[in-house]
Amino acid sequence: MPRAVRIRGDEPETERRAKRRNVAGEEEEEEGTALRSTSPRSPGDRVDRRRRRRRRRKGAVRTSHPETLFAVFEPDKDESQGKQDRVFDDVDEPVTEESSDPPSPPIYEPYIPDDLVDDPDILAAFHYAKANYEAEKSRRANLFTMDHYGYEAPSCLFDDHRFLPIRERATGAVLLAAKSVVLLSSFIGSRPLNKCCGLWFQRNDQSKTAHVLTSAHLIREKDPSVKNHWKLQWTGKYHRGAEVNVHFLDKRVVPGQLVYLQEHYELALYEVEVNKPVQLPTFNDCVRSGQDVFRLGRDENLDLKITHGMTAYEVPSWYERCHYMYFCRDASSRKLLDDDGGPIIDLEGKVVGLVNNHINETFIPSSILHKCFDFWRRFDCMPRLHLGMTFTSIKHLDPISIERMTRDHNIESGLIVEQVSKGSHAEKIGIREGDVIESFNGKYISTTIELEQMLIDICWEYFDQGKDLYAEKDVSVKIFDAIKHRRRTRNLTVIVSDLGEDIVKGTYPIMGKEAMPVS
Numbered sequence: 001m002p003r004a005v006r007i008r009g010d011e012p013e014t015e016r017r018a019k020r021r022n023v024a025g026e027e028e029e030e031e032g033t034a035l036r037s038t039s040p041r042s043p044g045d046r047v048d049r050r051r052r053r054r055r056r057r058k059g060a061v062r063t064s065h066p067e068t069l070f071a072v073f074e075p076d077k078d079e080s081q082g083k084q085d086r087v088f089d090d091v092d093e094p095v096t097e098e099s100s101d102p103p104s105p106p107i108y109e110p111y112i113p114d115d116l117v118d119d120p121d122i123l124a125a126f127h128y129a130k131a132n133y134e135a136e137k138s139r140r141a142n143l144f145t146m147d148h149y150g151y152e153a154p155s156c157l158f159d160d161h162r163f164l165p166i167r168e169r170a171t172g173a174v175l176l177a178a179k180s181v182v183l184l185s186s187f188i189g190s191r192p193l194n195k196c197c198g199l200w201f202q203r204n205d206q207s208k209t210a211h212v213l214t215s216a217h218l219i220r221e222k223d224p225s226v227k228n229h230w231k232l233q234w235t236g237k238y239h240r241g242a243e244v245n246v247h248f249l250d251k252r253v254v255p256g257q258l259v260y261l262q263e264h265y266e267l268a269l270y271e272v273e274v275n276k277p278v279q280l281p282t283f284n285d286c287v288r289s290g291q292d293v294f295r296l297g298r299d300e301n302l303d304l305k306i307t308h309g310m311t312a313y314e315v316p317s318w319y320e321r322c323h324y325m326y327f328c329r330d331a332s333s334r335k336l337l338d339d340d341g342g343p344i345i346d347l348e349g350k351v352v353g354l355v356n357n358h359i360n361e362t363f364i365p366s367s368i369l370h371k372c373f374d375f376w377r378r379f380d381c382m383p384r385l386h387l388g389m390t391f392t393s394i395k396h397l398d399p400i401s402i403e404r405m406t407r408d409h410n411i412e413s414g415l416i417v418e419q420v421s422k423g424s425h426a427e428k429i430g431i432r433e434g435d436v437i438e439s440f441n442g443k444y445i446s447t448t449i450e451l452e453q454m455l456i457d458i459c460w461e462y463f464d465q466g467k468d469l470y471a472e473k474d475v476s477v478k479i480f481d482a483i484k485h486r487r488r489t490r491n492l493t494v495i496v497s498d499l500g501e502d503i504v505k506g507t508y509p510i511m512g513k514e515a516m517p518v519s
Contacts, residue, residue, distance in 0.1 A: 068202055068204045069202060071201050071351075073366070074282065074350075075286065108133075110129040110133055169347055170294065173349035177281060177296060177345045178304050180278070181304070182198050182247060182248065182249070183196075183247040183302060184212065184244055184245065187243045189243075193218075194217060194218050194339075198213055198342075199212065199214075201280070205277055209271055209272065212256060212270045212271075213269060214267075214270065214341040215341035217341070218242075219242045219258075221239055240261065246270065254274075257270060260380070260381075264384060264501055265321075265368070265384075267382070269376075284352050284366060285366055285370055286367070287353060287366065287367070289312050290312065291352070293308075295329075296344075309327045311326070311327065311352070313396045313449075315392050315393075316392070316418075321356075322392075323364065323368055324362040324363065325363055326362055327355070341354065342354075343355070344363050367453060368452050368456075371456040379463055381469060384456055384497070384501075385455040385458060385475070386495040386501045387426060387494055388421040388424025388425060388494075389417050389418075389420050389424070389503075392416045394414050394416060394446070409485065413438075414438040416435075417433055419505075420433060422505065424504075431490075435481055441475050458473070469497060470495065470497055472493050472496075473494055473495075475494055476489060476491055477491075477492045
């Protein structure tokens, strides 16, 4: 009688039938892996599947070895289905042999019976036994299972009664996400440069390598002459040749190789050799303002650091990117983390953002990360359109201001221009600070996050046409002139780039009796 085996869906199949369906099963498994690694609406995913089908029709040789696995991005779902729908990657569990050694003896505190308290020999034996007892008690108090009694900085999930309603759920979420959180350190020669946290993002079990996603601040150059003003310390340059180490949770330190640096989103990818599969995180594409989240990181001892807060949209400062969201830490909580690159997670343990700046507590939402990495997987870069402007979303202003704009100028949504780069095409076509950009290519945009997603989507079309980085592209913009109170539509020429976009401040020298030029 043929031996029964089990395949997909736990359905029994005979060995003969399993062999007959082997090739088809491998094809389904490969396509399933691709679907897990990107969103169903990604153009890169559709093209990859078409390429695989063409290779199969041409008789290409196939292999049963596992392909590269990526972190999972999934759309927002009802929290009631979060656990059953989440995808887990199997990680090899350590195998330990059962010991045949006898158990350690119990420890008992010695004492002297009342009728022997005056015996000097008994008293001497008691002092000797008491010393041994105290030494053994101290040794056992230092066991890894008992050190929590002396831990100086417990997390908010241990001693804060405000979290009782969500403590059990949040603890499970934190422990799940923590499996993918690592620490990285950078050096210039023997001089320490920076430390950042990161996330395992993809792995290749065949080559025994994995990629770590972290903040580009890990290798960002600082101005040594600036001591107290942190906003001015960053030079905008990066030490691409810096030595970077990845600190594994088993205390191993392994060098990392820079794979890609995205300067505008300030993301860095490092490749590292691994001796066993690493745990990949699950990302949630949707993050809402006011959502309960936790920020995770690791200290120099690799201990987990946990901070509770809520997500928020805020008006960015002049030195911040428009696509940031903000982590609003509890006012009463200690600031336990002082590095970038760690994840912001929801109550299901899914990553909703990556910490960009721990000082202002900003992060990049996962929806933008998703589009960036879909692009990187297909084109080996993460481009965006450089507009030469920065914005504030009308949607996130005070309702009083929104109502006044609607009442006086029939403006309900759009992006207020905060800065226009000197010499940019935006400046040349007459866009000025305070103007409102109501639409791009005929699509109305209400938030800066929507704008960033749209800019990446336009790049998809651009690259599908065989174009490359650092070229120009035209987009149509609808502008409300805040000075002249009129609308107009113009073609804006933008640059496709994966470099950081710098806004050049408008200045001019005073050579005599001159006045500020006015448009």
